[in-house]
Amino acid sequence: MQKILLDGSWRDAVSPSSTFHSFDPRENKSLTERSFPVSAWDELEQMIQAGSQAAEELLDVPSALIADFLDTYAAQIESEAQQLAKIAQEETGLEATSRFLEKELPRTIFQLREAAKSASSARWTEPTIASQANIRSMRGPLGGPVVVLGPNNFPFAYNGVSGGDFASAIAAGNPVIAKGHPSHPYTSQRLAIIAQKACDSVGLPRATVQFFYETKRETGLKLVSHPQVGAVGFTGSRPAGMALKKAAEEAGKPIYLEMSSVNPVFVLSEALKARSSEIAEALHLSCTSESGQFCTKPGLIVAEGTEAGLAFSDELEELFSKTAPGVLLSQSGQDAIAAAVGTMLEAGATVLTGGRPSPTKHIGYLPTLLRISATEFLKRPTPLQSEAFGPVALVVIAANPDETRAIARTLQGNLTASIFSGSSGENEKAYAPLARTLRVKAGRLLNDKVPTGVTPCPAMNHGGPYPATGHPGFTAVGFPASMLRFSALHCYDNVREDRLPPILRNRNPISGLLRLVDGEYTDQDLPA
Amino acid sequence: MQKILLDGSWRDAVSPSSTFHSFDPRENKSLTERSFPVSAWDELEQMIQAGSQAAEELLDVPSALIADFLDTYAAQIESEAQQLAKIAQEETGLEATSRFLEKELPRTIFQLREAAKSASSARWTEPTIASQANIRSMRGPLGGPVVVLGPNNFPFAYNGVSGGDFASAIAAGNPVIAKGHPSHPYTSQRLAIIAQKACDSVGLPRATVQFFYETKRETGLKLVSHPQVGAVGFTGSRPAGMALKKAAEEAGKPIYLEMSSVNPVFVLSEALKARSSEIAEALHLSCTSESGQFCTKPGLIVAEGTEAGLAFSDELEELFSKTAPGVLLSQSGQDAIAAAVGTMLEAGATVLTGGRPSPTKHIGYLPTLLRISATEFLKRPTPLQSEAFGPVALVVIAANPDETRAIARTLQGNLTASIFSGSSGENEKAYAPLARTLRVKAGRLLNDKVPTGVTPCPAMNHGGPYPATGHPGFTAVGFPASMLRFSALHCYDNVREDRLPPILRNRNPISGLLRLVDGEYTDQDLPA
Known part of the structure; x- marks a missing residue:
């Protein structure tokens, strides 16, 4: 049976509820050479504990390191593109070349690099300073792991372990617990392997990226409503999305869903x-x-x-x-x-x-x-x-x-x-x-234009009013806007200068970073 | 019986469920000279219809007019401050001078003026342009009325018809359906009268501000989950907030709650x-x-x-x-x-x-x-x-x-x-x-500072993780940040230049307004 990625190590699934195989839709047959576990609750709970620890450690990790991880991961996907495309074609029936090598993989790599740039530039943190009152605020991570559940139709660009939700959650400083999709478990596993190596090579907390293939419906609902979870990103069908939405919201967890749309x-x-x-x-x-x-x-x-x-x-x-x-x-x-x-x-x-x-x-x-x-x-x-x-x-x-x-x-x-x-x-x-x-x-x-083809640029809105998504104010595509979903607003009131995050200190640590100081945007330092 | 404000007119409540009186907590007695209706569903549904119409009309109203309304309203509150403070003292037992005239009314007026400035400056719209792809986006109104339910403890600064939620919803271009609080119905009525006059004097759609005093619990839940409602703002107790949260979220409505906090x-x-x-x-x-x-x-x-x-x-x-x-x-x-x-x-x-x-x-x-x-x-x-x-x-x-x-x-x-x-x-x-x-x-x-005394500055975060509020990414105080709650992300893809909102056209219509153009902030025009 294939292993899951828990707290930085590939491990055997403990008492999986069941197992499943990949499926080749062109040949209409199961690919029985590998079997994948359907994870039981214990395993997911261990991921939450490890993810919570990683979330706390990440609060002190410089954003340059996070950017480094995203860039390293992108480069490695690029270098393994041929092999990834081949695996994904077998599992999804989508074309290795015209779809994956020419379109979806370049987009996936581009998104990860955009996320890296956004993490470094820190513009997404929206630093805001009221100098007289000495009140300062910025966006920061949520303090718990983000659960990302990807869809069947984009094995790379929306995959829970490589897509837009993953990239935005990580870039905002959150660890991710990613669920692969049963439509492409082996593709997802390959991505998770690359991600974990990238994570280790730059020295991020080991549980920054965790990965499992599948779980039963009720176990999934338990996962997204766990008190230590930071937020949830989901792309998929409306029935599944609605069930997750209810569970997460009843537990007070922000959940971002892309569910269904007829695109009139x-x-x-x-x-x-x-x-x-x-x-x-x-x-x-x-x-x-x-x-x-x-x-x-x-x-x-x-x-x-x-x-x-x-x-x-x-x-x-x-x-x-x-x-x-x-x-x-x-x-x-x-x-x-x-x-x-x-x-x-x-x-x-x-x-x-x-x-x-x-x-x-x-x-x-x-x-x-x-x-x-x-x-x-x-x-x-x-x-x-x-x-x-x-x-x-x-x-x-x-x-x-x-x-x-x-x-x-x-x-x-x-x-x-x-x-x-x-x-x-x-x-x-x-x-x-x-x-x-x-x-x-x-x-x-x-x-005068058809809606398919979502350009991943900062002005894109891949979102919309309910029931297309769960909230009309957020986009799943486009940096830095998509990171807003996985951030909290952190305000510092009268906090001593040396205890502030560097971005909020008098000296602006990032050249060109605009901060809203006393109502005006400036990249200048404050007088000491 | 006191009248309600529906679609621009003060009207008799039709078949109210019951009535109630103001209460003077210092004297521990009911103020029986006025009775206030507990509104039945029909009335609230009419407000939603009128509010929906106003929401559509407001999409074409220049933000300068909205700012004008907020300023006019603020000035009128200022000129009636003595009388307002006196009424509120009687209904709440809080001091007319030390609390209202010296603190809460100036803060309320300041907030309305800040909201006016934010509406005019348009910075909250976050205009973003990808020039080559010709994709442009900005924040805009939600397209339906915002229901604001204020608390008992701030008859002005958090009142549904004059407080921070009201000001941010209006400044973002949404009409408001405000519920007064039974702790200060007459104070709220006075505010609603002033608001409606200000609305008429500047020529906003007449249903931009609507007002009722109270409704039964189940009717309130029906209100916040109506399909035409844009969003909900609530400040109050945790039990009431949780019930509203469940109802609104099951209907896919964004709801912003400030519920409870022990402020360790x-x-x-x-x-x-x-x-x-x-x-x-x-x-x-x-x-x-x-x-x-x-x-x-x-x-x-x-x-x-x-x-x-x-x-x-x-x-x-x-x-x-x-x-x-x-x-x-x-x-x-x-x-x-x-x-x-x-x-x-x-x-x-x-x-x-x-x-x-x-x-x-x-x-x-x-x-x-x-x-x-x-x-x-x-x-x-x-x-x-x-x-x-x-x-x-x-x-x-x-x-x-x-x-x-x-x-x-x-x-x-x-x-x-x-x-x-x-x-x-x-x-x-x-x-x-x-x-x-x-x-x-x-x-x-x-x-080294006590938490009471919320300075209404742009860097303030009056928000926090659940269950203090419903979402850790939003603040109820501070402009323009608080407006984010009542906005949707509007993207324009290949839309013809003359059909774009002025803020997204090649020519930047607002001097000094920074737009994120191809990844860089600039207040310059785009080449035609």
Whole structure:
């Protein structure tokens, strides 16, 4: 049986609840050469104890060392990229080269380096000084380990032990207890091995990174609600997220969730007139690439104008129907897509193309386009906003801008909302009220662009109102903003100069670091 | 019956569940000349509808207008200060001059003006631009009304319709639905009248400020969990806060709570040796001023050194026993103090002085000092951390620094933690580990200073880990930081220049506003 990483050592799991294997979705078969333990509570509790000790030690660790760890880890992932991509392809069915080597691994490495830069620059600490009152504050770590639970669809960029949540929690000075995902346990183990070596090589507390593969549902709920846990980061399905949210919040633990989103796209009348084929092609790709297994995949497309909308849905239908079904991550993923499609059909949508699992050896679902009129949509907007995590979209035909906006008003919280529009006349008048409605329903508002492809830049918001996430004020992507989630506000009142964290002393220790001193930003020292 | 403020008009309450009167705690009698309605659900639902409409309108209101409202409101409170202080004294028993005119009203006015400045400067929006990707983000309003529930003990500075939560929610562009507190309904009504006039005079949406006096518990829970609510701010008792937290969080609503805190004070051996009388006097005042009805009142005092600690508790005892009992806000407050003292006695504490309601006409509780040894404290640390919201403190005698730190380790989350220490030798060695333990257990760490007296400056953290509040990353006091609670992160991806909020356009519309452009802070325009 494969080992877990507890307090700096790879150890045998003690009395695991059960074991499981990796699964190759292209070959539709279990990879039985390795078995992975489902961890029992005792083991997780030991991780919490070791993590708490590490959390306390990390309070005194210079941020340069944390940055060093993140950079070392990134470099090592880079040097083992080929091997990592190969393992991940086998476990996920996603392409080693086009997906992992060209996109996801570079992004993962970039994120870790951005996290390192953010840790060093200390800008995320927002140092603030009221000199007369001698009150000083900054952001700092939470004081307990952060539990990170990654999703199935990004074995690197969102992995609990290498992704954005991991990088932001570590960069803010917290240790991490990472859960791998059963969709890619061996990939996650490789990452954890590299992380732990990097941790040892720079000399961080040994329990800064701990790792297990899986645990039973109720044990997971116990983990996220443990009093010594600092916070929780989760990316995954809404049912799992909601259960974790309840458990963590009842225990007073901050939890950051990225749960579900249908990423509505509004194609206004003038855009349809001017460039319907171009938009159809872009949306088709956005819906079906990598089998639509992206949290920003557009699942709801509102086409404005009855005739033009129907013609547009015909164009989309043709593109979808000609597309070969890709590989899905797992059988349970396929089942969940079928369930969501079923819910939408029951609520009145009709299938234009697809609508069933693919008749292939590999696990898959046929690229699927559904359609409904705005009138019907508005009768049952909730089931018609079911997320199908695959190559599935529902087109809603809106007769006019009033219907378009009425649809927008029924939307739940989403990660993104996109508007394709013309450049003059009617659309320009309709844009402002529609955008105002969508603005507070999505974290990222797009113009003339599909929502897939999350650029990891400081201005990104990969977040949004509930139920897309648990809180509209936080992003899971983009440094330093994503670190805010894993920080506490630390205020020092009349604390003696030599006992203050260096960043808050009179002398500014970091060249160029802006501190808010008496209401003004400055990188200058305070008079001694 | 007194009217409520709904959608810009003072109206009769429709089918209130019941009515209540103000109460004069000095005279221990009801003020029957006015009766106030306990609002039924229909009324609150109308407020939510009107508030939602206002939230949408506010998205297009320039922040200068919001600032104008806050300034106008502040000026009007200033000009009516005498009358407001008089009303509040009658309803709360707190002093019109020494408390309200000299302290709380100036602070309230200052906070509103700080909020106005923050709204104008727009620094709180944290504008961030990635120019190449053309992705831009800023903080903005939540898109729904913020429900603010104020406490009994600050009729102005924390009032739902004039305090810090109100000011930060409004400054961030959200409408507010404010609940007055039954301890001071007429004071709150006067404030709401002034607020609504200010709102009308500057031309904000009429439902920007709405106000009611009281509602039944289950109706309040329904209010905070309504899908259209943006967020909730609450200051008050832990039981009420916990019920609201559960309801709001189950509905996916951000809720900010300031619930309870015993504000531990550690007096280390050298400090006792050097200046025990000075410290005893400061702590005595901090515990008993205004009958100890402050959320930052020190309720737990750890004195280090058996002999010196006992002598110190004798000094405190003498000061407490010579102090006349002040007026408490309400009978239920007196009952809650008695219950908390009872819990601590049951857990092994002994009464040195006080320990019962005051034998006065007015409602009060005798200044009360309890004592216990560290050994006994460590056996039952949870009940011995009960908050008594009155002139009550528990002294714990620690034999040595190990015991002192062991006590620190058992503490729950607090607003503050204070360390009084010597300036050399033993204490300096003991300080670092003790401070490290306390750092992640309190929002504000103090040296040689009592925790009462919350300076409203940008560096203040009036917050702390659960259960002092619901989240360790937010402060309820200090601008612009407190506004973060009532904001969402709004990202614009490829949005056309003329459709962007002015703050994110190429031309920086606010002189001196720093924007994070491609990783660097600058107040310059972007090239067009």
